[in-house]
Amino acid sequence: MAGEIRRISINEIINYYENPRHAIAMNEKDTLKKLFEAVSNQYMLNLAEDIKNFGLLGNQQLVVVYKDEIKKYVVYEGNRRVAAIKLLMNPSYFDFLDKATHDKVEKISKGIVIRFKRFCVILQMKKKHSL
Numbered sequence: 001m002a003g004e005i006r007r008i009s010i011n012e013i014i015n016y017y018e019n020p021r022h023a024i025a026m027n028e029k030d031t032l033k034k035l036f037e038a039v040s041n042q043y044m045l046n047l048a049e050d051i052k053n054f055g056l057l058g059n060q061q062l063v064v065v066y067k068d069e070i071k072k073y074v075v076y077e078g079n080r081r082v083a084a085i086k087l088l089m090n091p092s093y094f095d096f097l098d099k100a101t102h103d104k105v106e107k108i109s110k111g112i113v114i115r116f117k118r119f120c121v122i123l124q125m126k127k128k129h130s131l
Contacts, residue, residue, distance in 0.1 A: 005061075008064065008073055010082065010085055010086065010089065012072055012073055013062070013064060013072065013073045013074075013075060013082055014028045014031075014070070014072050014073070014074055014075070015028060015031045015032060015035065015074075015075050015079050015082055015083055016031070016074050016075050016076065016079055017030075017031050017074075019031070019034075019035065019079050021035070021038055021039070021079070022034040022035050022037065022038035023038075029093070029096070032083050032086070032094065032096075033096045035079060035080065035083050036083070036094075036096070036097070039080060041097060041098075041101045043080075044080070044083065044084055044087065045101065045104055045105065045108065047080060047081070047084040048084040048085075048087050048088050048105070048108055048109075049108050051081065051084050051085060051088065052088055052108060052109070052112060056081060061078075062075060062077065062078035062081065062082065063075070063076040063077035063078060064076055064078075087105055087109075088105075088108070088109045088112065089109075091105040091106055091109055
């Protein structure tokens with residue numbers, strides 16, 4: 001695998017459906033729901049608040065793979081951070097959250113404007129060749 005570092009908009013990135021930290025999902029929203037269930041709503045709220053207050057540290061680079069078939073980058077490393085950023089950017093998308101959690105998200109994200117582009121390591125996956 002070879003990689004390059006490029007600045008990518010969060011809107012070009014989707015979370016990994018087959019993340020080994022949770023059950024396989026059917027789409028991005030299902031992936032986010034399963035991720036929140038696996039690590040807990042409170043953990044994700046804490047992470048979102050930390051990102052809001054402190055940003056991402058330089059050593060927290062996201063690793064993504066570009067998928068031609070969907071014309072998006074898929075998170076290989078950093079799924080929870082991407083989910084927390086998406087939560088801050090668009091809390092209403094997370095309609096699977098209970099009201100109390102959603103109210104906390106609204107409070108955390110109130111008054112912030114996120115135009116998020118992050119430097120990501122882009123892995124170029126080598127295609128397998130058959131003999």
